[in-house]
Amino acid sequence: MSRLRVFITRCLPTDLQPLQQIADVEVWTERRPPPYEILLAKVKEIDGLLCLLSDRIDRQLIEAATSLKVISQMAVGYDNVDVSSATARGIPVGHTPGVLTDATADFTWALLMAAARRIVEADKFTRALQWQTWEPDLLLGADIAGATLGIVGLGRIGQAVARRARGFEMRIIYTSRKRCEPKLEVSLGVEFVSFERLLQESDFVSIHTPLTADTYHLFGASQLALMKPSAILINTARGPIVDPHALYQALSCGQIAGAAIDVTEPEPIPADSPLLSLDNLIITPHIGSASRQTRKKMADIAIENAIAGLQKRRLPYCVNPEVYENL
Ligand code: DGY
DSSP: OOOEEEEESSOOSSOOHHHHTTEEEEEOOSSSOOOHHHHHHHHTTOSEEEEOTTSOBOHHHHHHOTTOOEEEESSSOOTTBOHHHHHHTTOOEEOOOSTTHHHHHHHHHHHHHHHHTTHHHHHHHHHTTOOOSOOTTTTOOOOOTTOEEEEEOOSHHHHHHHHHHHTTTOEEEEEOSSOOOHHHHHHHTEEEOOHHHHHHHOSEEEEOOOOOTTTTTOBOHHHHHHSOTTOEEEEOSOGGGBOHHHHHHHHHTTSSSEEEESOOSSSSOOTTOGGGGOTTEEEOOSOTTOOHHHHHHHHHHHHHHHHHHHTTOOOSSBSOGGGGTTO
């Protein structure tokens, strides 16, 4: 019997041996993702695909993958994968929830604090040797302690962000597709409000919802217009949840005070994006989960999912368990 074949779309920060024991593994070693046409050709001859959020795994690709037994994505989000096409073909799709919750919540807080206290601007100012004396009104920012934090999407990461906010004695409000159990609300100290109220009352708005058809450009001109002029928007979820043109308008005319985004639409941010010119915006290159320990855990889970799929076992972390229903 011929060996199983697996394609991994980038070098992973972990040991591939467990996978190599059961399959021939090919790794795309370049820094940038494999071009779509190459991926399309590859999937025709593989049993397992281990991919990243920057790979477009669409219907055409899935239909071409006639021997594919598993798609294992090294990320919790999977909006780049056409899951319904995979399900239609009986292919399980794996992801890596849980292990990146704390790292992403920590990073959200790093961005929130950096934006509130203008740390990136202050660093540039100092390096430019503009620091001449202590000034009463130099680089004034916003208080965090006691402020109102609005969380959009109270899943694992949203909850972890809320837990950290309690240490700052903040008022925490949230909005979500589904309201949480009262017990969870009490333990987190959060209050459920409408999206509109959240926008109107929050000093900081932090986005933790997946990208779906419903959340695409959830933050457009009219939503940003509801926010306080002193408010700061944080996005560590997915870029297309915020309309970049509307964000530029809101930031450049002072409709909101600032923003910090780890994700953009598109990614990477285009060189001619006007967002790059704004001082009241912090932009980082989608590194919310990028701690050494977390990225290794994500890679290990992606490998675990891939092995299970190749061995026709249920994936430990499967986004389309319906594929197992008729077995
Ligand atoms: C994810 O996992 O979806 C993040 O965006 C990257 O860690």
